[in-house]
Amino acid sequence: MHNITVGMEFDILKENNNIANENYEMLKEHDIVSVDFMGSIGAGKTALIIKLAEKLREKGLRVHAIAGDVTGADDMNRMVASGMTVTNCNTGKECHLDANMIHKCLHEIDLSQVDVLFIENVGNLVCPADFPLGTDVRVVVISTTEGDDMVRKHHDIFIHSDFAVLNKIDIADAVGVDPNVILNDYKKLTGNRKVMIETSARKEIGLAEIIEEMGL
Ligand SMILES: Nc1nc2c(ncn2[C@@H]2O[C@H](COP(=O)(O)OP(=O)(O)OP(=O)(O)O)[C@@H](O)[C@H]2O)c(=O)[nH]1
Numbered sequence: 383m384h385n386i387t388v389g390m391e392f393d394i395l396k397e398n399n400n401i402a403n404e405n406y407e408m409l410k411e412h413d414i415v416s417v418d419f420m421g422s423i424g425a426g427k428t429a430l431i432i433k434l435a436e437k438l439r440e441k442g443l444r445v446h447a448i449a450g451d452v453t454g455a456d457d458m459n460r461m462v463a464s465g466m467t468v469t470n471c472n473t474g475k476e477c478h479l480d481a482n483m484i485h486k487c488l489h490e491i492d493l494s495q496v497d498v499l500f501i502e503n504v505g506n507l508v509c510p511a512d513f514p515l516g517t518d519v520r521v522v523v524i525s526t527t528e529g530d531d532m533v534r535k536h537h538d539i540f541i542h543s544d545f546a547v548l549n550k551i552d553i554a555d556a557v558g559v560d561p562n563v564i565l566n567d568y569k570k571l572t573g574n575r576k577v578m579i580e581t582s583a584r585k586e587i588g589l590a591e592i593i594e595e596m597g598l
Pocket residue numbers: 421422423424425426427428429430457504505506549550551552553581582583584585
């Protein structure tokens with residue numbers, strides 16, 4: 383029984399990667415810069431995407447988002463209220479987006495009208511790590527309110543992402559968390575080869591650094 387489970391997992395991941403490659407090619411054909419925002423529940427993914435989209439619109443870029451959630455349209459509605467165009471993607475029971483879900487969404491979007499695509503993954507620090515979606519960049523967002531041990535507890539997602547964001551630095555003191563502990567854990571894990579950007583979506587800190595890291 384155990385062997386069968388491992389085999390199925392391998393096939394699912396392989397198939398996901400094949401479709402992710404197709405997504406990547408589709409996005410490249412349209413010159414779209416794409417970013418997969420992974421991260422913990424409530425870390426501030428939606429808040430950051432909304433602020434980043436505002437900044438990118440000021441640069442004249444056309445931004446579209448895919449809002450991934452298990453159920454509902456709360457994140458999509460917040461993004462739409464901020465002036466973004468958004469495609470909602472409910473996973474049903476799945477704890478992560480996968481490449482096939484994104485493939486279907488890409489067929490619903492007029493890609494000729496998009497310069498930057500933000501994909502907000504389901505809030506989760508485990509499952510999304512194994513499912514690349516075909517984006518240029520994968521970023522993981524955590525926040526000070528989850529405590530100082532997220533990097534130590536969730537190695538995989540930090541290893542599978544290109545850089546990390548530590549959000550809610552504006553309230554680090556209030557929750558008794560020293561951001562340096564998290565930054566040091568990340569340095570140790572990545573051998574100092576990747577950056578963790580300290581941000582506050584609320585106070586608009588660190589947004590320019592994220593945009594630079596996305597190559598925009
Ligand atoms: N103080 C502070 N609050 C923030 C910041 N960023 C987000 N928040 C708040 O944190 C809560 C969660 O933010 P969201 O943007 O919904 O977080 P999320 O990661 O998209 O959450 P899920 O989609 O549910 O996983 C909201 O009440 C935000 O207003 C920040 O930088 N500082």
